[in-house]
Amino acid sequence: MSTRMVIAIRLLRLLAVLFVVSVLCFLSMSLLPGDPARIILGETGATPEAVAALRTQLGLDEPLLQRYLSWIGGVLHGDLGASFRTSQPVMTIIADRAPVTIELILWSQVIALACAIPAAIAAAYRRRTATDRAISLWVFTTLSTPDFVIGVLLILVFSVSLGVFPANGYLTWSDGAGPHLESLVMPAIALASASFALYQRVLRADLVETLRKDFIVVARAKGISPWRVTLRHALRPSLLGLTTSVGVTVGTLIGSTVVIESLFGLPGIGAELASAVVARDYVEVQGLVLIIAAAFVLINAAVDVLYGVIDPRLTPARVLRKAVAR
Template identity: 65%
Template sequence: MRTRKALLRLARLAAVLLVVSTLCFLSLNLLPGDPARAILGESGTPESVAALQQELGLDQPLADRYVTWLGNILQGDFGRSYANRQPVADIILQRAPVTIELIVLSQLIALAVAVPLAAVAAARRGTAVDRGISSLVFLAVSVPSFVLAFVLIWVFAIKLGLYPANGFIPVSDGLGQNLGSLFLPALALAAGPAALYQRVLRADLVETYGQEFMNVARAKGISPLRMAVRHAFRPSLLGLTTSLGVVVGMLIGSSVIIENLFSLPGLGSILAQSVSARDYVTVQGVVLVAATSFVLINALVDLLYTFIDPRLRKPRTRGRQARRAREVPVA
């Protein structure tokens, strides 16, 4: 029974990925404009354009191109960049770690800020402390990450000189240096999500505090701290988990701006470069990787639910959290 469910889930995941890859392929191949002409520019003669089209396989029917493309992707061949003939797979492998580190770091910062703030706000719900935190959070969610990035660069890099304003230092040059070079961009990417996490977790915590089992815990003589950590926290995690999955997916997109601002050699900056260079093959590869990551992360989140709340493992689920978790769409 359990294996059948797991297989079913895998099959569904595969179907979603197939759809994602198809959309990814179509969206770029149905764009107006001819990549061969774009590459050759004004100087291209009709003959050289036709030759290049043939070389790139663009003279084939769309369906054939799709099958070839998908077959190659499955073998790890993402094609070669139109811009510099480098294999797109190499470009992605080289740049992905920077983006992953940036996103992971930013989300660790966001959680480190949001979780305690949510816990305090929920335990003191309705008080000045709660309202103060809410205002702060509202401010954070209102500032776009690129505006925050400028402020951070100005304060921390230019005025205080604490962190570099741009550039990436690999781990091989020292972990401290590496983290320092990512600190400001990670902070810029953390603010918005931190605000979202605080609001979501606070709301869930407040709902949990309203449940009878919290009154029972109090009547047992449990301290407020232990009540928050041991009783309230875990039943309140589903909203946060869902948000985390969605945000991480969206950050792959937001990183385009931040990586450009801070000159980080990640996926976001290569995406921007490839779009302006009309390097469609690279764009396609990066978008596919981003979309696939989004799907996989959210599949992982689905799986996480059952660890957070074992009631969700049962086919017949009951209760508030169970209902809500089921309403979360699959990827």
């Protein structure tokens, strides 16, 4: 199978997944029990006239297929509708709030990887020693603690007790690099906690397996130091599992930001989604969920491309053949 054919198959699969995601996001409002227009208006404003007007505004009085085609047509043209609360276009809301969420996720991944990779190397190199057990205790403690609990502990220690970082709020780059980064330190650490634990366990397991390979034994027989063997010969082949974990985790972190951004008062997509759910603004919720789901799909598609960068032997055709064989 040629590389072009494999790329075409991947693109078709990606488009099919995005289509299914769009259908599920669209049906989310239609599958809810009750009348969405009456739910949005609430008990006080749900007069028959107001309900009928809102149903017309939202297109709920049209056939389901026609509503989907109109909605997906708007999505393809960058129109996700307008918020019922503020009458602001959903795309404008996303454009305003996405940079905060993206930066928070990027910093959290930098922190998670900066801690997980050295910890995994040390644990694999010192396997079954006190070092390995101490790192495992640290990792499992972090993994068993929810990120919002870690966030609360960080606020109690570094904001309430020590007064080092602000408890909540967000400062932009225009307010200064120092204050801006200080407003993101604790949210990024809280969001990175689960990722760090997962990355460390995955990379440690892959490193332990790689260190048993024949080419590692040969490298050691040539007199190469164990640390150099671990860093230069065993680390790169062990990064495939970590890459997959990063791709999946980054997608799920977009949903995790709902709690962290709300806890620390950050004006990101997660906090906006929580506010829209509470306000029963289903048009905005629908648009935000679609963007989050599409981002998750595209990130995982990018991870497939990175496989070939990490290991050039994994060409697109070979990867697809392995997937079919499994």
